[in-house]
Amino acid sequence: MNNFLKRMNYYYDKVLDEIDAGVHVVDEGGNTVIYNRKMAEIEGMAKAEVLYKNLHDVFSFEHNEESRLLEAVEKGIKIENAKQSYYNNQGLEITTVNHTLPIFFENERIGAMEIARDITRLEKLIRENRQQREETRFTFQSIIGHSPAITEVIEASKRATRTDSSILIIGDTGTGKELFAQSIHNASERAHKPFISQNCAAIPDNLIEGLLFGTKKGAFTGAIERPGLFEEAEGGTLLLDEINSLNIHLQAKLLRVLQEKKVRRVGDTRDRSFNVRIIATINEDPIDAITNGHLRKDLYYRLGVVSLSIPPLKERREDIEELVYHFIHKYNEKFAMGVKDIDSSLLSNLFHYEWPGNVRELEHLIEGAMNLIEYEESITYHHLPFHYRHRLQSQPFLKKEKVFDHPVDSNKQEHIGHTLNDYLTKAERHFIQQALIRNQHHITNTAKELGMSRQNLQYRIKKHRLT
Structure with a gap:
């Protein structure tokens, strides 16, 4: 007999889990006693989070609404094809169309059941x-x-x-x-x-x-x-x-x-x-x-x-500069920033890029760069998201940013108009970067060569985004 009951329970569970509709049954106290796999998928929870728990402890409802299941239990009413929105235990909104009815045993109301279709999406x-x-x-x-x-x-x-x-x-x-x-x-x-x-x-x-x-x-x-x-x-x-x-x-x-x-x-x-x-x-x-x-x-x-x-953007490259400054202005307003310019060599590189994602990709690049700016007023190559740095560097026809080659060459006209702080910042960045390359980015050896502590070096690496 026990084997027969086990088999029947298996059949019962198997059928419930294969039904393409959510099935939820509660007892007279509002505690879940049946909860099939489809219902768990609809509500985004594991069965263990719902089974044998009271509905009030798991779900919440807006505007003082009540669970239709609990209405069926408490009032003995049948509700057909009614839409209901509610929230699971993680605050995720769910919307279903439900067929809800009370369950009677020997004229006694012992619970309620609900068959649900998901219309959340x-x-x-x-x-x-x-x-x-x-x-x-x-x-x-x-x-x-x-x-x-x-x-x-x-x-x-x-x-x-x-x-x-x-x-x-x-x-x-x-x-x-x-x-x-x-x-x-x-x-x-x-x-x-x-x-x-x-x-x-x-x-x-x-x-x-x-x-x-x-x-x-x-x-x-x-x-x-x-x-x-x-x-x-x-x-x-x-x-x-x-x-x-x-x-x-x-x-x-x-x-x-x-x-x-x-x-x-x-x-x-x-x-x-x-x-x-x-x-x-x-x-x-x-x-x-x-x-x-x-x-x-x-x-x-x-x-x-x-x-x-x-x-596509690659067929209207003459618009790139205007688009860049438009997006800078847009995200200045959105982020309450004061970015005024973009490095000329970086802008030149953007002209040569193929832009598979077109204007949307250019906008995302500017937005990403401005998320990495701290106090600077100009977008440089170093503000680009990492995958763009790699992608631009892999283009053989692109110019690399001048800061890598001659950041402190006093004879270069590019320094005219820059402040002393800008000049020193570029020089420090270049100096540390070259030391890291020579030491294969070994922090201890680089710090020793530069005559500074590991903590000081790590601070400056983070400051200049050399990771």
Whole structure:
């Protein structure tokens, strides 16, 4: 008999853990007695953190809300397809749609059970979209650069603001495609209406259809009545970022929606008309995307009524200096700093770099450098994040910073205008660095050669960032 019970318990545990829904059961005192693997995944906790513990000791709820499980236990009520947000023991927010009901044994209420579907990610995406709608701040004045390559695209984009035609923006990652999309929206007659952006690569296929088109209550387990992005963007602009990441079958549904200008929520039978301008972006050549099966040809023709190609940074190098000083100004304000300049030899190196991450990569480099500045007013090679120092040094055509070769050569014109403190700081740094190289970075031997203590040397190594 004991062996039979063991086998039955094994079957029971195995079935519970394979169910693709969270299962949570509490006794009449609100203590967890059953908690399956899926529920643990949804709530981001180990079973041991929840089993046999009271719900109040593990979870917290906002605005004096009560756990639906405890409501079912205490009031004996059944709650179907209800959304609830709460926090686990680490403060992580969780949102689920639950089917909750009391459990009776011989007419006595002995607990409650809950079957949960996770919609945490979907709720986060919806909040992000609403936040983006409030932060649509970029205009054409926000686009930095006066090179012929970027000026041509700006002029074409301004002309596109006069109509409602679909736009396809083509460009590598980091070139500023969304900046152009927001600028077009804000310069158009739709500027006072919503601008909603959705990255098609950011969400799984099983969520994006409901997010785009909306859902009807009861369409699937946990589905609630919710408008999609087409409805939320009514009268405004919907940006579909990285359209080539969208499932090819979903692209066919999207094409139908664009052609008919009507959207049908998932699980619904009613079509809803919409008035939305579509802007899509793609981070590869559209012809390559079609050839590789990433983009439907008919969808390309529908979206590419107006096509804008954003040049990579390596094709507009004359804009690099202006961008650098723009980002210095931006992070001066953000970090309350007073950086005024960038070393001329470093700037020259930046002109020759290939910039695979484009303008976004340049911005991150300046931000990273300014995080390493203490009191200096100029960004130098030594302020760059380590991986950039290595990457720039590995480029054979780049000049190395002059401080390594002749930091104290009094005949060099580069020292004119520098303060004595700047001059002495460079000299000290170079002197210590050469001693470290000679001693293969052995601290004791280097300190002995320089006639100073290990502590003093380590302080100066840290000061000059020679590690």
